[in-house]
Amino acid sequence: TSEHLIYYLETARPITDEVELYLTDQTGKTVKQKSGDKIPFLNRVLDHRKTIFKLNLNAGDKVNAYMSLKSDGEVISLPLVLRSSENLLRTTYFEQLIFGVFYGILILAFITYLFFFIALGDWVFFYYGCYVIFIALMQFSLDGYFYQYFASSGGWFSQRAVIIFAAISRIFLGKYGEVFLNIKKYIEKIFYAFRMVYGLLGLLLLSLLFTPSFLKFTYPLANIFGLAILALIVLSLVYFNIKKLPGDKFFGIGIFFLFLGFLKIKYLVFNSVYSCSRKFYRSAITGI
Incomplete structure (x- = not known):
């Protein structure tokens, strides 16, 4: 220069x-x-x-x-x-605006569903509201805001916030689907399968307290359990359709797109990891 x-x-x-x-x-x-x-x-x-x-x-x-x-x-x-300094400032201001709108919508959705739960006493609203707020907290952690504003010491909770919020959000997603579809009444085997996944997610959370060395395995396991929750909901919807049981088609459409989005994200993540691994080995061997 x-x-x-x-x-x-x-x-x-x-x-x-x-x-x-x-x-x-x-x-x-x-x-x-x-x-x-x-x-x-x-x-x-x-x-x-x-x-x-x-x-x-x-x-x-x-x-x-x-x-x-x-x-x-x-x-x-x-x-x-x-x-440059100017570009960093502009980008930061723009991202603050976009994220403010994004998190504001999620918080508003949580408050709305909590209000419906209090007014109607329907646990479906409670479970869905909790799912929304914990997904928001997980994304808040992924974006670095939780570390910046609530766990700035870089301690134990800061290192585990993402996996804690992710695991809890998956439990509430499962409870939402289970209660909304009344799985316990119609499909007892899948009901117990939900219980098993909740138990595994609970053990995953306990491992954060008692086996710190297990932390590196919790991220892929949380993704697997999340996929299992979605798979159980999809299987339930298929069963409802085959047996002509009462269901909500809009709920099914929503879960379908959530399932596709989950698979797409996991594909992109694993594909990125695979590509990076190939580039690393090629670089190590050829020097390129």
Whole structure:
């Protein structure tokens, strides 16, 4: 560069545990910057929910950058976005607006369903409202806001917030589908299958307390149990259709699209992991 520049390097997911950036200049001097949600928020290079590093480049500087990432089970991704100060500010303001609307809608939905539950005493509204709010909390954690505003110390709960909210949301989704379709009355075997999945999700949550080394397995297991919950609901709908039992077609349509969305997300995640693995091995063998 011919002039002094300040850029911001955005990388990794907000929930990545540890991200370290090493900058080595022409003299061989190395400067280390650290980010990630395992360290206190105030110790980050930049007070931002995302993993962002500050690059201070003097005129004529040539810098080599190296990065180290650590995760305790979450998928690691490595986007590299270089932003100017103005671009970072604009992007942050825009994202705050979009996320504010998104989370506002989910909170409004939770309050609405809670009101219906109190007014009508129907547990379907309670279970669905709880499902919505825990999905919101899970996404809030994935986006880095929970760490920034509620668990900024980077401690135990910060490291496990995503999996806790994910597991609880799956339990409430199952209870919603089970009660709405009155599974206990019509399909006793599937009713007990729901109970078994709830028990497994409960054990998963207990493992966070008593077996910390099991944490890396909880993420794929939570996804498997979530898929099992959806599969049980879909099987119930198929059974209702075959036996001509009373059901709600709009509920079925909603679950169908939820199921497709779940499969699409899992496909993209596993495909990304597979692609990264192939690139890693190719790089290790060929140097490309």
